[in-house]
Each structure stands twice: as C-alpha cells, then as structure tokens.
Amino acid sequence: MATDYDTPRKQDEELHEESLEELKARRVDAQSGQVDIDEVEAAENLELPGADLSGEELTVRVVPKQEDEFTCSRCFLVHHASQLAKGEGAKAVCHDCA
Numbered sequence: 138m139a140t141d142y143d144t145p146r147k148q149d150e151e152l153h154e155e156s157l158e159e160l161k162a163r164r165v166d167a168q169s170g171q172v173d174i175d176e177v178e179a180a181e182n183l184e185l186p187g188a189d190l191s192g193e194e195l196t197v198r199v200v201p202k203q204e205d206e207f208t209c210s211r212c213f214l215v216h217h218a219s220q221l222a223k224g225e226g227a228k229a230v231c232h233d234c235a
C-alpha cells in the first residue's frame with residue numbers, strides 16, 4: 138500500500154479515539170484479495186510472442202569494454218576495476234558475487 142509521507146501524522150489522542158468498528162473495517166479492506174491494476178498500462182506493456190518489431194529502433198548506445206573494466210565470471214556483467222574482488226582475466230569475480 139502506498140504511503141503519503143507528506144500527510145500530517147496523528148497525535149496520540151487521535152489514535153485512541155478511532156472506533157473499533159473503523160479499525161475492523163480497515164483490516165477487512167486490507168485483507169481483501171483485490172489488486173489495483175491499471176488495465177491500460179498493463180495492455181501497453183504487453184508484448185505478444187511473434188509480434189512484428191521490425192519498425193522498432195534501438196535507443197541504447199553500446200560502448201565496448203574499456204581498459205579499466207572487467208567481466209565478472211559469475212554474473213557476466215561488465216564492472217569497473219574498483220569492483221574487482223578476486224581473480225584475473227577469465228576468473229575475475231566482482232564484489233557482488235564474491
């Protein structure tokens with residue numbers, strides 16, 4: 138459940154004044170199995186198998202691995218040399234995988 142941290146917080150007196158029925162109603166609402174789904178957004182993000190993507194263009198610039206970078210042998214991600222935990226070359230392991 139989303140929380141609005143800008144709303145004023147209740148004082149101790151206000152917390153004790155809430156009725157038991159009101160708290161029970163909130164508990165039932167929170168335990169309901171309903172999920173709020175934005176159907177339009179879900180449909181926009183839906184990618185069908187076999188869809189024609191020939192008109193799509195890549196918007197990512199690919200840069201070759203630099204001299205001060207290495208490829209982790211466990212996660213296969215390219216990291217800066219400062220992330221090297223152990224090993225060299227093909228046996229290099231990053232801090233996240235070590």
